[in-house]
Amino acid sequence: MxxxxxxxxxxxxxxxxxxxxxxxxxxxxxxxxxxxxxxxxxxxxxxxxxxxxxxxxxxxxxxxxxxKSNFLRYPLNEELVSEAPNINEPATQLIKFHGSYQQTNRDERGTKSYTFMLRTKNPCGKVPNELYLAMDDLADEFGIGTLRLTTRQTFQLHGILKKNLKTVMSTIIRNMGSTLGACGDLNRNVLAPAAPYTKKEYVFAQETAENIASLLTPQSGAYYDLWVDGEKIMSAEPPEVVQARNDNSHGTNFPDSPEPIYGTQFLPRKFKIAVTVPTDNSVDILTNDIGVVVVSDSEGEPQGFNIYVGGGMGRTHRVETTFPRLGEPLGYVPKDDILYAVKAILVTQRENGRRDDRKYSRMKYLISEWGIDKFRSVVEQYYGKKFEAFQELPEWEFKSYLGWHEQGTGTMFCGLHVDSGRIGGKMKKTLREIIEKYKLSVRITPNQNIILCDIRRSWKRPITTVLAQAGLLQPKYVDPLNITAMACPALPLCPLAITEAERGIPDILKRVRAVFDKEELFQVGLKYKESVVIRITGCPNGCARPYMAELGLVGDGPNSYQIWLGGVPNQTTLASCFMNKVKIQDLEKVLEPLFYNWRRKRVQGESFGQFTNRLGFDKLHEFVEKWDGMVDAPSRYNLRLFSDRHTYEAMDELARLQNKTAHQLAIEVVRNYVAAHQNGKAD
Incomplete structure (x- = not known):
């Protein structure tokens, strides 16, 4: 252990x-x-x-x-200065803690060309002006010329050569950034709503997220030893963070260790935390190991926090003992106790999470094995108190923060949709010009979008004009399907990818829109404003959180996906696997009958995910299996079986009594009619 x-x-x-x-x-x-x-x-x-x-x-x-690493130093320090373009296996594992993954271009054949991906650590998605400009420069000088916004409110730089790693890392550090703990078996980036509101609840949630991130940051100094020759370039920590980290009243710490919370072994696996305010589920709160929700009094003054535990997305194909899981309520704590409660939860996982098989090392498996009551009891030993009862919360909503909004200080912020979070080309150049000219700070959202902050009202018109010219449109001009869609990078650089995600999602979204737009009789005919939350990943690890989508596509073979259904727009329901190994070219055979029946059989205001949950998979499979090409039949055979909708609706009701489709019944009627007349003529 x-x-x-x-x-x-x-x-x-x-x-x-x-x-x-x-x-x-x-x-x-x-x-x-x-x-x-x-x-x-x-x-x-x-x-x-x-x-x-x-x-x-x-x-x-x-x-x-x-x-054996001496707190994440060895043998990474030796591998970084070797002549080889890559690093060995132990160093490959250790560099993750420093915020980097070793990768190869899987599109290339022959000799492997090694590069490194860097991921930043940006609690709440906050990016100072100088850091954004530095990242923009680094992408061009040392990367592949693009910046990527992640689903955990961070940047990723791809294509960094080993010989340039120290230069890139030190530049990030010296420009108010960090990559420490962005990957590896420790607390990852702490999420919070990205909106730069001055509202008391939002400010408190963001400050709490930053304090949690600081509390759980590695302390041994290895990061600064390797990347800036031991120079400590750190901002002062709030005294309450230092006090909570050093407190060992309930046996949480390793006394006199360089890592008082993590020890030599850190955590069994990655650990994810999000903080938000009631109703605001821009952070996918239930997908985190710990979900923290501000609870305020009637005057809007924060009093404490509700805590969820046990969420997590990753799984392994065809291993049923691995699964995505939603967080569940643990309890409520007063606001001054949140750092101690979070620390107690993390230590419970540190002590008891499995370290023999990494498939089962996330905290969700510990809670699933123990049950929430036993888990709570153990956490309370490290917390030193009993948790209070979970406070009632209003319904969750997904908030994108796209478009123009009042910030609350006489300034505005503008949320911009970025397909799959990939900033490149003219978009990248234009954003650079605006951010540099107006000295704007930036925030990254958990939906891979970007927010420009602190904009004076007089700047709104010129900024809007320049953004539009670069293709950064107001949300009303963006396809609703694209607004909520997400994809992980997948091929060609991710070593875990089985099939396409980021490169494949543009075409998939266009095909879904084409299915929606079929308006002829028998066909889908969904309105443009109607949408479905679509998320795509190239493997089952779930980096784009596909198991919360209304329609999730999870790579499980070359050009092949599992189809997951049942998530809902406010991300509070877990999807389930509907079909395995659906080839990319066969998607319409599944989606057309599902969307057609959603339009025909939904109740008022029912989302696609709610519809699939209400009908159940048996009925949905029946729709797919009995689908006889109705949508394609008119164009394929040039058949028009109905002259008006009233006749069609009546035929459809009759067909359902016979467990058939209207098209099938109509064909039978026509065939019988023709056969009867042919026989009569022959007689």
């Missing part, structure tokens, strides 16, 4: 493993936490970190890499 204590947190004694204690027995609780920690050297040698246990617990190789 990763820490000084192993087990459920409830057993009277446990084995101490992985920290040089050599298998001695110690009681669980504060006493176990007050033991002197092993001494660690600041050198690169891994020999100071040992893992001697009797008997040894099975652990994944990543756990061994972390343990």
């Amino acid at each position: 990763s820490t000084a204590v192993i087990g459920s947190g409830l057993d009277p004694t446990v084995q101490i493993r992985g920290f040089g204690f050599r298998g001695r027995q110690f009681p669980v609780g504060k006493a176990a936490r007050t033991l002197p920690a092993p001494a660690y050297s600041a050198s690169s040698s891994p020999s100071v970190v040992t893992a001697v246990a009797t008997p040894e617990v099975k652990r994944s190789k990543v756990e061994l890499f972390k343990e």
